[in-house]
Structures are given as C-alpha cells and as structure tokens.
Amino acid sequence: MFNSLFDQVDSIIVRDPAARNRLEVITCYQGLHAVWFHRISHALWNIGLKWIARVLSMVSRFITGIEIHPGAKIGQRVFLDHGLGIVIGETTEIGDDCTIYQGVTLGGTSLYKGVKRHPTLGKGVVVSAGAKVLGGFTVGDGARIGSNAVVLKEIPAGATAVGIPARVLHPDLPQSVDSKTKEYFSAYGVTPNVDDPVSMALKGLIDATIEQEAKIAQLEKALAKLSNTPSDPTASSDTKRDLGAMKEWLKE
Incomplete structure (x- = not known):
C-alpha cells in the first residue's frame, strides 16, 4: 500500500515542476488528499456503507474543495492539479496516469439511475x-482536452x-502513459505541434496555389517559345513570394 502511495507522490513530482520533494507534496497538495479520501470512501461505498461514504466525501470536499462521488472509480497515479472546483460524478471511471486541472467537471447528462x-x-x-466532459462516453488513451472545452461525444x-x-x-504524437516519462506529457493539454484544422486547410490551399503558379509559369514559357515573345516571370515570382510569406505567417 505504501509503495502505491509513494508511487503517486513521485508521479506528481514528475508532472509538476513546482513540487520540490515528497514532504511538500504529501502535506500541501489538496489534489492528493482528495484522492486519498476517495480511496477510503470508495471502499466504504463498495461494502454497502453508502451513507458513511457520502459523509466522508462531503468532509473531503470541505477540506480540499474537490468533489468526488464515492461511487467513482479512479486509477493509479491520477493527479488532480490545483484541484479547486473539480467535480467527478458517480459513474465516472478515470484510468491510470490521468491529469485533471482545476474547475473540471466530469458530469452526466442523463437522469436515469443505474x-x-x-x-x-x-x-x-x-x-x-x-x-x-458530459455524458457516458469514452475519452481514449492519451487524449487531451483543452481549457474550457465542452466535450459531448467520444x-x-x-x-x-x-x-x-x-x-x-x-x-498527434502517441501519448506515453508512463508517469515517469516526461517526454510527451503536456501540461494543460497544450502541445506546440498540433495544428488547428483551419490553419491546415489554409496552408493546403496556399500550397495548391503555389503549385498552380509554377505550372502556369511553365505554360507561359512554352507559349512564349511558340510565339517567339518573351514571357513575364516577374509576376509569377511575386505571387510565389507573397504566398510563401503568407504560409510562413500561418506557421507562426
């Protein structure tokens, strides 16, 4: 049991650069305290002491500012970073090595019991x-959900x-689920190498336009040879330069 507890503490140190040592994490991280409270309340819930489990979860919410229903299932090395305002519903299931930031709601959209x-x-x-994140669907391994997003489907x-x-x-890149591997962990779900689909579409249009300009220039040269009149390469090169500059701006 203690190995599991220290494993969770160490995983927090890996994912939070502000965490300096185990003592600081154990005494000062309310997200860790909330998970520990939940381990006890969830065990009570599973053996039928549901009222006591709910009371303990309310005590945990009062102390930590994090609400976790005792029926929720939480895996190993789950990190509730900052934690304040997190709400986790009854039938929620959280896999190993997940990171959840403040103000997150894992809620339901159905009123049916069971x-x-x-x-x-x-x-x-x-x-x-x-x-x-609202509804009884699955968020796949290694997925990231951006700040203030409202997720309604898988x-x-x-x-x-x-x-x-x-x-x-x-x-994007495959996500490492090893808590001791920092290479692919992205704080707040932010990664520099994920392009917005609108930017990607614009880049594709610019690439296609540059390609068309090159083909048009070749046709102009061929026609100029046939008609013995010089072609005007300046206009084509200016267009390429302008489109290239726009593409670089989109990359930024």
Whole structure:
C-alpha cells in the first residue's frame, strides 16, 4: 500500500515542476488528499456503507474543495492539479496516469439511475482547466482536452479536443502513459505541434496555389517559345513570394 502511495507522490513530482520533494507534496497538495479520501470512501461505498461514504466525501470536499462521488472509480497515479472546483460524478471511471486541472467537471447528462451517466477517461488523459466532459462516453488513451472545452461525444485515443462544443484536432504524437516519462506529457493539454484544422486547410490551399503558379509559369514559357515573345516571370515570382510569406505567417 505504501509503495502505491509513494508511487503517486513521485508521479506528481514528475508532472509538476513546482513540487520540490515528497514532504511538500504529501502535506500541501489538496489534489492528493482528495484522492486519498476517495480511496477510503470508495471502499466504504463498495461494502454497502453508502451513507458513511457520502459523509466522508462531503468532509473531503470541505477540506480540499474537490468533489468526488464515492461511487467513482479512479486509477493509479491520477493527479488532480490545483484541484479547486473539480467535480467527478458517480459513474465516472478515470484510468491510470490521468491529469485533471482545476474547475473540471466530469458530469452526466442523463437522469436515469443505474446507467452509465458519466464519462470514462482512458490512460494518460489530460483534462485542462475549466473543461466540461458530459455524458457516458469514452475519452481514449492519451487524449487531451483543452481549457474550457465542452466535450459531448467520444474522443479518439491520442487526439486533442478544443472549443465549445469541442472539436477534435488530428491525432498527434502517441501519448506515453508512463508517469515517469516526461517526454510527451503536456501540461494543460497544450502541445506546440498540433495544428488547428483551419490553419491546415489554409496552408493546403496556399500550397495548391503555389503549385498552380509554377505550372502556369511553365505554360507561359512554352507559349512564349511558340510565339517567339518573351514571357513575364516577374509576376509569377511575386505571387510565389507573397504566398510563401503568407504560409510562413500561418506557421507562426
């Protein structure tokens, strides 16, 4: 048991550069305290002491500012960073090595009892500050949800979801679910190598236009040879230069 506790503490040190040592994490991180409270309340819930489990979860919310229903299932090395305002519903399932930031709601959209109302997060998922994940669907392993996004449908593994309602960007690098590997961990779900689909579409149009300009220049040269009149390469080169500058601006 103690190995598991220290494993969770060490995973927090890996993911939070502000964490200096184990003592600081154990005494000062309310997200860790909330998870520990939940381990006890969840055990009580499973053996039928549901009222006591709910009371303990209310005590935890009062102390930590984090509300976790005792029926929720939370995996190993889950990090509730900052934590204040996090709400995790009854049928939520959170996989190993997930990171959840302040103000996140893992909520339900159904009023029916005894059904899966809340989301399931796979391994290594990052849910950024203020995001709302609502419904009984699955967020795939290594997925990232941007700040203040409202997710209402399934997210594929390795993808990034942003916006209201959330739209899925193209899948990025495969996500490491090893808590001791920092290479692919992205704080707040932010990664520099994920392009917005609108920017990608514009870049594609610019590339196609540059290609067409090159073909037109070749046709002009061929026609000039046939008619023995010089072609005007200046206009084509100016267009290429302008389009190239616009493409570089989009990359920024």
